[in-house]
Ligand code: IPE
């Protein structure tokens with residue numbers, strides 16, 4: 550039986566380099582990157598074997614970037630969610646954020662909350678956006694919550710307390726680098742990793758389909774023997 554990639558996670562990297570290569574500002578690359586988000590989400594929503602798509606949109610480390618770029622990304626996120634609200638509903642997509650949202654502005658949090666609530670009843674694809682997300686931060690927050698409740702840490706209690714309790718089947722990073730950059734560290738314990746040189750604004754549903762095809766041929770042993 551071939552593998553089905555039920556949970557796909559993507560490190561969407563290369564927006565800045567894509568824009569700079571054509572003499573444009575990095576922010577232009579982020580705008581084009583948002584269009585790729587739309588295309589890839591639509592593809593996944595149309596393929597019923599895919600339950601969940603988790604996209605790395607802003608890391609706990611991305612605050613180190615120039616203020617102007619960070620501010621642009623926050624505005625872009627707000628605009629994207631407002632614009633896509635109707636599309637989520639039309640395509641039966643449930644929106645879920647992960648990460649520490651407490652740091653975001655009131656207006657951004659309100660939009661995140663609104664889209665999450667509006668799509669709560671959708672039972673097609675779950676599109677999960679990782680926002681101010683870091684795998685280390687997620688594990689520390691979860692462990693602290695359990696400690697405060699006086700609960701013991703076990704695989705099940707910690708897993709349940711994480712922002713995302715779903716194992717990743719297929720993890721893709723665009724942009725040519727081969728690292729996780731603090732993305733879904735726990736959930737990727739047995740993920741199949743695929744790295745492509747394609748920069749995120751140029752990543753297409755066709756390339757995703759080709760990666761999924763390769764994924765389906767991999768023998769996943771999970772430490773056992775086949
Ligand atoms: C990924 O693209 C988007 C975010 C991290 C927000 P980058 O902005 O990292 O683009 P490169 O890697 O510098 O080209």
Ligand code: IPE
Pocket residue numbers: 560561562605606607608611726728730
């Ligand atoms: C990872 O990309 C974060 C996101 C895609 C949101 P980065 O560009 O921030 O990662 P590094 O700095 O190359 O590791």
Ligand code: MG
Pocket residue numbers: 562563564724
């Ligand atoms: Mg990058």
